Amino acid sequence: MGETFKVHGYTEDQLMSMKKDNLRAVFHERTHHTIEVYYYRILKGGYEMPKDYGVVAGKLLEIWKNRGFSLDPPDIQWCIKYIDAARKMREGKDPGLSVTPWESFTEADAETIERLIYGRKSIRQFKTAPVPDHLIRRILKAGLYAPHGCNVGCTRFLVLRDPEEQKLVSSDIPIENCVMVVVLQELSMYHTMRFEKFVPQNLYFDAGAAADHISLMAHALGLGHCWLTHGEETQKKLREHFNLSPTMTSRNHIIIGWPDEETLKSERMNLDEAILN
Template identity: 30%
Template structure:
């Protein structure tokens, strides 16, 4: 997305797209270089940070909000970058190194990871909205290619709508969270990121969502729409052309017990392992 938009274009751009562009530019022109300077021997040149600063200036000139989580993070990162550029020895605020989970934490994690199943029958109890919100938030903590955060969501709870977009293979769920992608960061830029990243982002988000649903005691099933349903969703929700409907998570309180479909051995799935094994 580098250098593609003029100031004038950015002044007119839809704020969500501008925000996406800003995150990407900060990711590629500030974040990478900054950590390489802090932890490696990279020198931060005189133009370091300029691209991101120009976009932030547009953001400010347009009076767009500064108290959004990603924008606040960008300001904090830019502040750190400014100080590092001046040669100051900086501490990364809130930075942490990974450390192994304790035994009890690992038990909880394994319960979550290995206990998640696909459920396709639900009882009549509704799913509280706060749970739906928590599940979407969990989805958005997945990694996203170039930090674009292309995911967009539609929540369906109305029984008639759920029926219209049902998977005929299973019962109608209490809630359906539809995951879409805003493809402007891929479609409307001169140097798009690798095409596959879009779907990988959505897949990563979906897995996070399914795990959060499981942690909350809900039963869910991940599924895909038919092309006709996708067209129908576009029409019903009047989606713009840059939004693509990808997949969904059906949710409710599970009313079935399922036998975990055992996985084949990981040994059968590894195609190659070059190098010496380490203890």
């Protein structure tokens, strides 16, 4: 690669020394914005394929390999599949990207999802029965798969079972008999692509989407939950206690347990009142 190769202003040398998480974020984002976004526009939308379609992401893959990082993680495999498809398209070949055709949910499926969404409510009182690790992992995976701006992938979690560690998190409600999931973000991944300048709102949306997915999956598994937020004091305590990097910042937390209360489900205004046009 020549000296002129740059991504988001970073030279090859800078990319070769960049923090792994930050390089991963750049790799995700460039695969998304330079290949995925245009893939079907090129195949079916009449969009003219750029001559260098997929080349930048391909060079980032070379850098990833040269640094000795694993190709096995599913997010890296996702990048590789798109890079391979783009290469084949540049060569005039079928991209060969095997994707399961989209199938609409049945009406019964939709009704189940509606029951999940409309039935979800905050629970603040829990039974003493423990929540198994395998259920927490299912819940965390749902949070990890929430929509994420530009596919950056900066969401991280802390799972707090110890009541003393849970006290690190400031809360305006009693916290007992629960597992606490803290949603964090590695802000250096945003800073690497200067998101704080161009899309500063993304980090809050990403954390909120993760918490929402966590809440819905907990409800689907029969667990109660309550989604809460906290401020800088809690962020500082967590960072110090768990020896987190200065750029690892907590955003919200969700308490999860077996429900021991029957609260009245809150209602919303009529839909027509919320539609402004």
